[in-house]
Each structure stands twice: as structure tokens, then as C-alpha cells.
Amino acid sequence: MKGAEVLLRVLARNGVHACFMNPGTSEMHFVSVLDAVPEMRPVLALFEGVATGAADGYGRMTGRPAATLLHLGPGLANGIANLHNARRAGTPLVNVVGDHATYHKRFDAPLESDIASLARPVSGWYRSTGRTATIARDAEEAVRAALGAPACVATLVLPADVSWLDADPASIGARGGAGAAGPAAVPGTQLAPPDEARLAAVARAIDSGAPAAIVLGGLSLGERGIAAATRVAARTGAKLFAEPFPGRMERGAGVPPIERLGYFGEFVQAQLGDIAHLVLVGARAPVSPFAYPDKPSDLVPRGCEVRVLAGPSEDSAAALEALADLLGADASAKAAAEEVFGSPPARPDPPSGPLNPHSFAAAIGAVLPENAVISDEAITSGFLLPGATAGAARHDLLTLSGNAIGQGLPLATGAAVACPDRPVLALEADGSAMYTIQALWTQAREGLDVTTVILDNGSYGILNIELGRVGAEAGGPVARSMLDLSHPLTDFVALSESMGVPATRAHTAEDLTEALRRSFAEDGPHLVQAILR
């Protein structure tokens, strides 16, 4: 059995059942054994940033890693931006990078490069598997690392000869020899229980009468963590926030509508106010995404004490439940939510009239189907979405965790592979869409049930705001032209259809709601170009 087949079997045996790939010559043995391991679903991407972003979306939705298959250093490099986002989201991911045969590297062939140097900034674990004899062990350890606490991107470099040489079947052992039917050798992420001393200290601080805020992040943003945090807030008056860019967050009808911290520092400062205690639950202390002249980088209010209730390796939802119990927060989740947030937010009515950020957000809130997954890279056009979708049908929200744009369409692609029975909605800014637009082809090829809305404002809208905020002079016409996407305007309908995804254009709120309803009613991918210019 070739090394590549051992690798595939060990991955599949340990619950890795999808591989998002863009292979080359050095990966041909991996490709050639795909037929022998039907438990692994291979998904072809036309660009590596699509493969890595899709693996991120898959991992966020399943809690188990997908694999990638990338072609040497340059193929890896093309996937790094979305691996950066996966790293920030804490997604489990087994990042397989093909390499030249071990004995071939010294010849410095054209595609030779320093893969380790490229991979390390985005990898929580890195190994180049040097011998076919160890490939089973290395594959299992990659899955184990990806599913560690915290989960991470585990990069496994696979030289061509390690892939093509025959492995001793004994090296597989229990790791993969039994096929995919048995229980996985590598368990899911095992989070540490809450720390009692920190629990007690947080409870005292938050119950001291001084104003406090709790920021939820990571795995605390499921319904369980949000409900427990809401009970704490109802009991103590602490403010509740979600981190600004959650990897995944449960939202919509029945989930307490906790607000995310804002993008701009001024907004975060207004949200936090004069708190004396800040409690972090799977979240990091708030910082400004960028430095700006004469504005703070650190957004923790002056004099505020910061306490970590649960770090990324701890069970943050359990910690919130333990905190609620310790504080005697005995209201039901529903009663607590009403006390903290008032009446549950309503689903918006379908909007009418011109299309703008307000009617766009209302349309999403109004027609979102039950159990949807939203991949949100709407950027400036999406600033009203949180309010408009708080009372929408129940859904999962995936956000731009590492702020590296070009995530939204790949992420939706991977989420749809992970969740074939759930509608997936990608809300995508026009500028960001063009980074990884090739994702549409994979959606068409795989028949994925993804609805993409392109928010077309004909500009890098965020940069028009930032050009002023950084204190730069407004710039003359040359500077402004660098933020302008309207010469030429991209015809996203033609672009989408060129890759096999049916598309339509929406000029009014009615157009958009109608197009969304049609798309949700039909299987397969669809795209709507929403004109917001």
C-alpha cells in the first residue's frame, strides 16, 4: 500500500472525510489513490485560497478537520490568507502540502521553496513527514494536533516519494487499517474544565456592584454559552458582548441577541463605557483592528480590571454555566433574556423600495430560511445586518475571523459541503468577492446549495472611510481612484454564469427578496448582484 493511501486511510479513519484540493505533479499519487478510499470526499478548487477557505468553513461547521491538498510552497502561499483566517477562528484543519521527493530537494528545481517558513505563521503544528514508515503516525498526530485544545491548523508536508513508496501495512495498525467504520482513534477537542479559583474571583468581581462587561468568544458563542451568559447578566447587570469576529455564533429566534463588539475603536469604547471589570470568555481583550494617529490601540477602558474566565483551551460554555450557578442566577434562560434584552427581537417585514444597506439587511432578516448558515463578508454594506437578523429564523453566523478578505465565498462553499441539508447564504462585498471568485465554480461543480449576494457599491467602501480615519489628507483624485471599483463595473451576473452559477440582478428591495426566495426554494448555487450604488 502506497504512502499516500496510508495517509488517506488514517485521515478517514480519524474523521477527516473531506479534502479540498488543487493538486499538481507532486500530489499525483495522493490523487491516484482517491478511488481506493471512498470515505474521503475530494473537492476540487480552481485556486488554493478557495480550498483553504472551504476547509475552514467545513471545520467551523463540523468541529472536525477537513484536509487540504496544496502544491508545494507557491500553492501553499495562495492558500495562506484563508489559513490565517482559520487560525484566528480556531478551526481544526489538516493542511496537507505536497513537496518534492526528499532526494530531489537539493536540486533546487523551479518550484522548490522554503515551505516551513511560509507555513509556520499560520500553523499551530508543523511537520514534514520524511519517511513512508512514519506517515501513519504523522497523519494521526496531525489530526490530533488539529483537534487539540485549542484547535489549530496542522500542516503536514508530504514529499512525493513518501507518497509513492510502499508503506509497511503494520505501520498503519489501529490508525487506519480497520477502515472508516470503527470509532475514530483521535477524539474531538478535549477542553479543560473551568478553573475554580478563577470562577470564584470572576464571580466576586462581577457581583461587586461595580460596572462589568463579559465578552464571549470562540466556542462560548453557541446557544448554551449565550444562554448561561444571559442568566449571569440578568442576575448581575453585567453587559454582554460577543467578540467582533466570531468564527461561529448561533443567532436568530430563541437565542438571546447579544451584541458584537464593533469594528471601530470609538464604537467599542461607547459599548464598554466606564466598566470596572472586563471578563473574557474564550475571547481576547478588545484591540483596535488598526492603529490610527491619536487613537488608542488598546480598547480596554482605563483602570478596568481584565479577568480571563476561560481561555481558548478551556470549556468556555461550561465556565459560563458554572458562573451562573455560582452566582445563583436561577432565572430561566427565556426570562433572563427578557430581563436583559426586553421582548425578543422581531423578524423584519419584507422591505420595499430602493435597495440600500437598510433594505438589504431587512430583506435578509425577513426571508432567511430556518437553520441557515450565513457567511458574512458584507463589510460596510452589512453594518445593519446584526439588528435585522437578531429576530430572523435561527441560524449560524460565520464571520471574517482574521480580517483577511476573500474568505466569504470559500467559507460558504465548505460550510455547504459540511451541511448538505442546510441552506447557506454568503453575503459578500464586491471588492472582497473578487479575491476568491473561483469558489463559484466549485459550488456549481458540486451542486452546493449556496445563495450568494454580492453587495455591489462599486468601491472599496471601507477604505473610503479609513482614508479619512487614519488622518490621511482626503487625497486627490489619484488617491480616491485607488479605492474605486466602478471603472469598469464588474458584471457579477455574467461572471457568475460564466462559472455555471445561475445569477440575477436586484435593483430594488422587492427584486432582492424575490431573488432570495427563489434561490432558497431551489437546490444548487445561485447568485444575486445587489446594486447598492
Next chain:
Amino acid sequence: MKGAEVLLRVLARNGVHACFMNPGTSEMHFVSVLDAVPEMRPVLALFEGVATGAADGYGRMTGRPAATLLHLGPGLANGIANLHNARRAGTPLVNVVGDHATYHKRFDAPLESDIASLARPVSGWYRSTGRTATIARDAEEAVRAALGAPACVATLVLPADVSWLDADPASIGARGGAGAAGPAAVPGTQLAPPDEARLAAVARAIDSGAPAAIVLGGLSLGERGIAAATRVAARTGAKLFAEPFPGRMERGAGVPPIERLGYFGEFVQAQLGDIAHLVLVGARAPVSPFAYPDKPSDLVPRGCEVRVLAGPSEDSAAALEALADLLGADASAKAAAEEVFGSPPARPDPPSGPLNPHSFAAAIGAVLPENAVISDEAITSGFLLPGATAGAARHDLLTLSGNAIGQGLPLATGAAVACPDRPVLALEADGSAMYTIQALWTQAREGLDVTTVILDNGSYGILNIELGRVGAEAGGPVARSMLDLSHPLTDFVALSESMGVPATRAHTAEDLTEALRRSFAEDGPHLVQAILR
């Protein structure tokens, strides 16, 4: 004067007159001062791989660096594959990467990453400029490094605060204060003269009567080097070859038609035969691009002595001329070419009938206009191009120097910015085209005179060959489907027009020649989808 303006002025003063960019918030001060430095032409790309590939094309055609402007680690990562190609081509390039403000980095904001680790594998020179006081010096040194011997990618990291703080005008000094009118402080690449001892040894070896071959690479592939090498070959009987993937090579009518070494090792072995001496002139010893079971990596014939006449830091064209003189090769270049290659190759007649690799290549050879620049990423469909264009109108050929696909369209874009009076022709495989298809938008926006031919065979053709060559079993339907681009087929006409580039489809050789003639007759970008399925 802000640091960013000092940077722009020093770059422009030293002959950097184009900047291919995809900026973000941390680069807004650079953008805001563009109006103040009209000697710098900013060119916006929708994806960083387009920006870096275009800077490579610009540098290959001018011999002077263009700048890039990329957004932190993830923006750099998106550009790395084409920086890898630029590195292999020996292109001068000033790669400017924006970074967080120096004091902001410790907060590990979402876009923070290890830029040095990402940049080093593709950078011959790397510096993060830590203070506005040194930005003028750092910018000049970046240009000096880019134009070193050999030329390289010089990466200059520019923190946001270094960009926005005021620089002491005295720090600029002669580096940029005088504007762009004066002579550049940094001269062009200064290559070392030929080494006399090596010249003599090479002359003895090549004139020993034992079979010899000379491989030309790098800057020896201009007409001057090729002509001198041809004189040497006429005098000694040595075989002549070009390296397999030249950064730039002069070809067509009047240039001796030297053959490139092939892609596959078996072909190279047949080309070299049983030579006893191999002379490298700005080229590296031939190696297989990949390892294959039971095939050699090292393609130097067994027992053959390898001698370097000129390395990448030496003047390889001058070395060839000196070698010709030393050997008393006194035939004229024209007479020598006739002796070595026979009658000059003819321009092919315009082909008719079905479109296939043969008629495609003939069409290019037949209609190529005078003084064109060809960016060749045709991959498998282009294997007959060298023969068909040897007798075409005089042109420059730019090839896939680092084998990282997705180079062709960006490279053509940058070449067109560099050479506004020359027609540029991009020959592009369908699979490779989709890596950096966003280049079309920049071509439309800038009105560049680029003709793109998409060679549509509906597959990763090279991988269908490689799947067999690596010794992988042919693979079943799943394996083969990973190399198949026909489900769905991409409509490149719609795709091109969606980004503002007029396009047409060619089903026959007549269609293609007619479409090419029309495109060459009209200004601005055009695309032809050539159906080879």
C-alpha cells in the same frame, strides 16, 4: 513631509515609476500622497497575485524595478506565488508591504502575522523600516538591492506610523529631494566582467573536439548573447540551448533560433545526448522539474564536465562575445546562424481547419505583429509554439520562470504598462488562467493593449500526462475527475466581458487568426477563447 511621501519620492527619483497595488487601511497614507508624486503611476489590482505578477512583467521588460503595495501578511501571501516566479526570473522588484504601526504590533490585532517569515523565501533582500528618519535610506537601499547583481525581489516593510509621521526633509538629501528629473542615484544592475581564467578553460574544453553543449540563461538570452553563442557554435560545433524557462528571451525573424531545453527529463536527455562538456552561461545545470520514480533528477549526462562561464552576477552576453573572440569565431552572426541552423525559419502560413495545438501555434506564428511581447503560460497546448514562432516577427518571450501557475495574465499586464507602444500577447491555459483571472479587470481599467488567448482544453492537461509519468496507477474515475475542468466548462467570453474586456470565441483556425488580427488592429485589451476540446 510624511514618511510615505518621502518613500514615493525616493523610489521615483531612483527610476521606480510604477506601483502595482492592492492597499488596505495600513497603506492609506501611501495612497493619500500619490497625487503629490505624479512620477509614480499607481495601478490598482483586484488581487495581490495580479500586482506582483505585473511588477514582475514590468521589471523583465524595463530592467528597472516596479514597486508593489501589499496589505500586511495576508496581502503579501496572496502575492507570493508570483514573487516566487519573479525570484526565479531574476527580476528587479521593490516589494512594499504595509504593516501595523510599530507600537500596535504587540496587540496582535486580527491581521497581525509574521511578515518576515512569509517574505524571506521570495526575497533577496528584506528590511522592515522602523523609523521615519531612515525611510529615505531604506527606500534607496531597497532599489539598490533590487538592482543588484543579480537583481532580486527586495521586500521593504512599511509600518503605518512610519508612513504617517513627518520625516525630516534633510533625510531625503540627494535621494529624492530633487524630484524625478535628475539622474537616478541608483544605477542599473552592474554585472561583473567575464572571468579570464574561466573563459580560457571553457574555450579549451569546448574546442577539445569532445562533444559540448552551451546552455544560455538569464540576461544572455538577448540578441547579443544569442548571436555570440551562435558564432561559438559555428566555430566549434557545440550544441546550443536556452534554459527551459527564461525570464525573457529575444526571438523571431533575424534571431538565431536556439532551442530551449525541454520540460520533461527524457526530452532533455535526448537534446543533450552524450556530451562531454556542458557550459552554463547565466543558466543553472539542467534538473528535472519534479522527481519521478526511477527517473533521474539530475539531467547532466553521466561523466559530463560542467563549467560555469558566467554566473547570475556576471555579464553573460559579454562573456559569450569574449568566448567567441577567444576562439577566433570570425563568421558574421548571420553566416554563423546559417551554418548552425540552416536557412532561417519561415513565418508559418495562416492555418485553416480545426483548432488544435498545431493550428493554434501556426496562427500565432503567422499573425504575430512586429515587436510584440509574448507572455507564455500555454502549458500543454503550447508545445508547438517554439517552432511556429521561430520565424515569426521579432518579439520578446516571457516564460513561466518559477513554474508557479497564475503568472501569465498578470505578467502581460505589467509588460503592457512597461511597453505602451508594443502589442502584448498572453497565451494562457484555461486552468492556469483561473488563478489570477482578475488581471483582466486591470487591463480594462488601464486600457492596456493586451491580447489574451485562452487555450481551452477543459482540463489540467499537464496533470493528465503527469498522472501517468509519476508511476501512479491511472487512477479511477474519482482521480481523473480531479484533473477535469469540464464540469462546468468555464465561459471565458462571458467571464472576460464581465470585467470589461471584449471577447470572442474561436472554434477554427480561421476564427483564431481573424480574432487575433482584429485584436492587434485595435487598441485596448481583448480576449479570445480558443476551443481545443
